Amino acid sequence: MLCEKCNEKNVCMMRPSNKEKLCKECFIESFEEDVHDTILKKRMFEDNDKICIAVSGGKDSSVLAHVLVNLKKKYNYKWELFLLAIDEGIKGYRDDSLKVVYKLEKLYNLPLKILKFENLFSYTMDDVVKFIGKKNNCTVCGVFRRQSFEKGALLFNATKLVTGHNADDLAETILMNMCRGDIDKLAKNINDMSNAGHMNKKYNCAGDSQNGIKNLENIQNSPEQVRQKNYKNCENIDDNNDNNHNNDNYDDIILNDIMSERLDEKCSCINNNLDNDRGKKDEEIQKYEQNYEEKYNNSNNNNDNDNNNSNGNSFFLPRLKPLMWCYEKEIVLYAFHLKLDYFSTECTYSPNSFRGNLRCFIKDIELINAQFILNIIHSAEFFYFNSINQKRLNICIKCGAYTSNKICKACLIIDGLNNYTDNSFLYSNKKKAKKKISIHFDNKKVEG
Structure with missing residues (x-):
């Protein structure tokens, strides 16, 4: 069977997103153009942006770095690209994946910084697990990683921070927040994209300097x-x-x-x-x-x-997801056909996370119809922030x-x-009362 796009080479795969049967070369080109379309439609980047790419050595971040480098060359964009990696201090996992990160640095000739939990927070994830056990360690890791990315972006004086989250990841997050009844986060995961267009050039100035980090x-x-x-x-x-x-x-x-x-x-x-x-x-x-x-x-x-x-939070650095509409399956195939090097071992502590259960569910429904994944993401777009109740950034x-x-x-x-007695400190910022969700059925309002 010949490729539906070029009608010259044999088909190597059928894309889950549009059922197109493509050869290897046409698939690679089509994948990159889809990412480019996402960047343009969401107005993620501007000319002369300083883009900090969060890399871990995994398939998603390796593919993201490769695509952005290619798009920059192809369309002659004036972006400045940087690589930022976080070392959580997980022996036997992160130390091996960082070897791939060093290869990315040499391959693309991009500046690289690696920040360590131990230096930033005085604890590695191995230390944290000794205190709290394996049940809530992903919560701690997520909090530390997000703040580490912000601090790393400050060192680059970056205007945008991009991560390799794909469509499967977003669907998992949406379902996870639905299970928890967290409507605010449910809306934020999707509508966060609106931050991209109005990025404040003065984000990193701490008040009065207009040249990024003050006298860096x-x-x-x-x-x-x-x-x-x-x-x-x-x-x-x-x-x-x-x-x-x-x-x-x-x-x-x-x-x-x-x-x-x-x-x-x-x-x-x-x-x-x-x-x-x-x-x-x-x-x-x-x-x-x-x-x-x-x-x-x-x-x-x-x-x-x-x-x-x-x-309203115009001095907050946008965290953008150029691969947000890309299936994990397509990302793996893209890396396979281009022979990209990546680290595929799962985190030592992730099998115990709640997200792992939802990941299995996503894979099951993908077998029925891959479009279900995108439908979940589109469904979350109907949830919006209530700007009146939105917290101010302090x-x-x-x-x-x-x-x-x-x-x-x-x-x-x-x-x-530092003052460990039990795990109650992990829930110190949690709301005591859950929000009631109004459901309209046959013109009658029901409180869920």
């Missing part, structure tokens, strides 16, 4: 100067790794300085107007946060008219990371591990 190349502060900053009426940065700061670990110094600038600006604003009445502190913090948010929102008003759907008073609460989840976890 000229930071001369010694480790001692960074650690000796005083923040009155605010908690100091938790620095458990003072002895580890040296010239070989300069990235940690830069990160501390960036987070310090965020805290310094926030605290100085509070201190200038704060009287002895401690009861007024929260009011002053709230005023500052409103001014801070308005300041960045106003800077975005000069953007294109198409970017008016801002969610700055963590302990580490300077962005969070919707006063203290970020990562700091709460670290405090819980």
